Amino acid sequence: MRPGSSADVRTDVHRDESTVATLTFLRAVRGRHRAEKRRNVAFLVYSLALVGGVWGTPVLLAAARLGRSRALEDRPAPLLEALPLWAPALLALVTLVMARSATWRGPVLLDGATVAWLLPQPLARGPLLTPRLVSSAIVAALLGLLGGGVLGFLLSTGTAGAWGPATAAGAWAGLGTALLGTASGALVVRYERALARRGRRIFAAAWCAVAVLGALPVVSVVHGLPPWAHTVALWISPWGWAVQPLVEATVGGAPGGGFLAALLWACCVAGCVRLAVRAVPGISQESLRLRATVADRVSASLFSLDLRQARSATRVGAGRRARPALRIPAPRTPWLVMPWRDLSGLLRAPGRLGWAAVWCASCGAALVFAAGHGGTAGTVSAVAGTWFLYLAAAQLVEPARLESDDVRRAALLPYGARALALWHAAVPTLLLALGTGLVCAVCAAGGRWTPALLAAPTAVPACVGAALVGAYRGQLPVHLLTGTDTPMGNTAPLQIGLWYLRGMLALLVLVAPVVADAARGGEYGAGQSVWLLAVAAGGLGWARRTAHRSQG
Incomplete structure (x- = not known):
């Protein structure tokens, strides 16, 4: 039977109708459980906000007072001067870590009941998996907003400018980095079989690129770099685009202005998110089942405070080569x-x-x-x-x-x-x-x-x-x-x-x-x-x- 025939169309329609009916039934049956889960999440958010407000706010205010009084004048000056160099490296490192963690976990993570009961059924994957990606993206976005905003606020304490623009610029960079990392993780899970053959080289090249970006601020502190190196660092990668508004709000003099860089950064993040959403329905059952099992093992190890076992569990899908890249002759x-x-x-x-x-x-x-x-x-x-x-x-x-x-x-x-x-x-x-x-x-x-x-x-x-x-x-x-x-x-x-x-x-x-x-x-x-x-x-x-x- 030819692909795209009327029988295939009827099968797809039937699968979509079955998916909608199944998910509607599950939402009705698990309504009480979902409400209890939302209350637990709300209580967790409230507890974290309370602890952060009690312990974090005084620390931030103390840092602001010390920065304004120039008590740390000998420390923030090199940090701010090298901001165009180390900030893109930091954002690139966060993105790479999120993408690398997708080899064992990923943003599309299913619970045990879904893996055991729903995955074997002839249901459409999009309505089942896309909400998981959206929830992971929302959590990552909130963490990125918070982390980037705090970083921008701390950097603003070493300058004479206002803290509002720097905090907003840091939150913007953190938000885009979180969404980009989530989308990259989804793509890693989707194309796991292709990465099994070339993933080691791809990640090795990515780590080398991040290492080069991270070496630039070290060279700048030890030996010094010309001003044009800062300009190149801000335009050579998308993370440099994300950092330019923060540089403009703290140090000033971002090359080309922050608006164009922010627009390019937004387009880059939006494009990656769109690719991830379109790729999620194609994730295989094997990948989803493996990640659910590994996540359960890691959670159990963390609850028992066995960090070694947790790290060993994350290596299940690493796919390490059995032979070393360089063989040394056995000694006599x-x-x-x-x-x-x-x-x-x-x-x-x-x-x-x-x-x-x-x-x-x-x-x-x-x-x-x-x-x-x-x-x-x-x-x-x-x-x-x-x-x-x-x-x-x-x-x-x-x-x-x-x-x-x-x-x-x-x-x-x-x-x-x-x-x-x-x-x-x-x-x-x-x-x-x-x-x-x-x-x-x-x-x-x-x-x-x-x-x-x-x-x-x-x-x-x-x-x-x-x-x-x-x-x-x-x-x-x-x-x-x-x-x-x-x-x-x-x-x-x-x-x-x-x-x-x-x-x-x-x-x-x-x-x-x-x-x-x-x-x-x-x-x-x-x-x-x-x-x-x-x-x-x-x-x-x-x-x-x-x-x-x-x-x-």
């Missing part, structure tokens, strides 16, 4: 087997190597900035540099984290848990030492040398030890969930936060003051090196005990 020396194994594991996820390089570069930029600015800004920048180095180490200890989640991976290895923890520190320490050494060489060649940079290579073992403590933390102890009742409230949230972040917090307490002192004093001596190496020894010993305890 037994003591090189574990480093070869860890390095091969990192090569299977080259994104972690890329992020480690980004955090190493950010650490160097933060230390250079701290050496050139005294006071609070320099101290905060030095602490941020230490934190960046910890994040780089956390990316490289992924083999240890996987081994902690699945003890079968190390069952046949001739090492105990304590020895394996030390073996897993070898490759991250070597890679970070090379990375920080390269950063020091680049800064020295570019005329940005400061003795504080020497603290980065010396602090690498301490950062790796702290990252291994987090990798081997194991399951959350049950007694931390109960806590202790005090006049200030229950201590369970504080205990859980300290348990999850204990390695990073210990590192910041013990290492960051030394790095900040080297940045302020402009010199780095042997005593500071001895202290950092002692902290590293303590951190590795702590990781050994944590690994042994987590392995039972």
